[in-house]
Amino acid sequence: MPPRLDLRPYGKLGLVTFTVENAKGSLHQFATERFAEEMLAAQPGIEVLELGPIDSELDAARAQQLGKERGVAAVFAGHLKVTNPTAGGGIAGLVTPHLEATIRVDLAVRLLSAESGGTVWRSSAWATQKVGQVSLVGGELNFAARDPKTAYGPLVNRIVNLVAQDMWATWQKR
Numbered sequence: 128m129p130p131r132l133d134l135r136p137y138g139k140l141g142l143v144t145f146t147v148e149n150a151k152g153s154l155h156q157f158a159t160e161r162f163a164e165e166m167l168a169a170q171p172g173i174e175v176l177e178l179g180p181i182d183s184e185l186d187a188a189r190a191q192q193l194g195k196e197r198g199v200a201a202v203f204a205g206h207l208k209v210t211n212p213t214a215g216g217g218i219a220g221l222v223t224p225h226l227e228a229t230i231r232v233d234l235a236v237r238l239l240s241a242e243s244g245g246t247v248w249r250s251s252a253w254a255t256q257k258v259g260q261v262s263l264v265g266g267e268l269n270f271a272a273r274d275p276k277t278a279y280g281p282l283v284n285r286i287v288n289l290v291a292q293d294m295w296a297t298w299q300k301r
Contacts, residue, residue, distance in 0.1 A: 131293040132248050134173045143197035144180040150209040157236065157276050158207050161287045169294035187244025194241020201247060205236035212258065231255045232279060234286040252289035256282045
């Protein structure tokens with residue numbers, strides 16, 4: 128079966144760096160790069176112009192402006208949200224307390240026409256993952272990922288794959 132979202136008729140596509148909520152560092156850039164990789168793998172031959180971050184939310188007027196300025200037929204925009212980790216744990220070996228955290232990451236992506244500014248496609252997904260050890264400091268949960276790509280990478284990969292499903296051709300058994 129052909130993909131539900133065929134990108135070839137658009138010609139050149141724009142991709143703005145995803146916005147991010149509740150995460151520091153370059154996680155949103157990582158998610159944007161993974162989304163671009165997924166698009167290009169799903170539909171070889173398409174052209175994606177990575178536009179970088181924009182100073183405001185991508186709305187109809189901004190999509191039309193980017194279309195005129197950059198020569199793209201449509202623009203992808205996305206928003207990545209990382210929830211605060213929730214603590215879990217117990218007593219290991221009857222005496223040693225252990226804590227772990229579960230995080231949730233949401234990704235919402237949409238494609239806006241550069242001609243009309245209207246939304247042509249949208250998709251979203253979320254996933255959770257346990258992220259190892261956390262500590263309790265002053266009665267508050269302390270979770271600090273030294274490398275967010277390592278901590279959140281598998282989770283970002285999973286939600287990007289889910290969001291981009293519509294771009295892949297599928298097989299149908301007859």
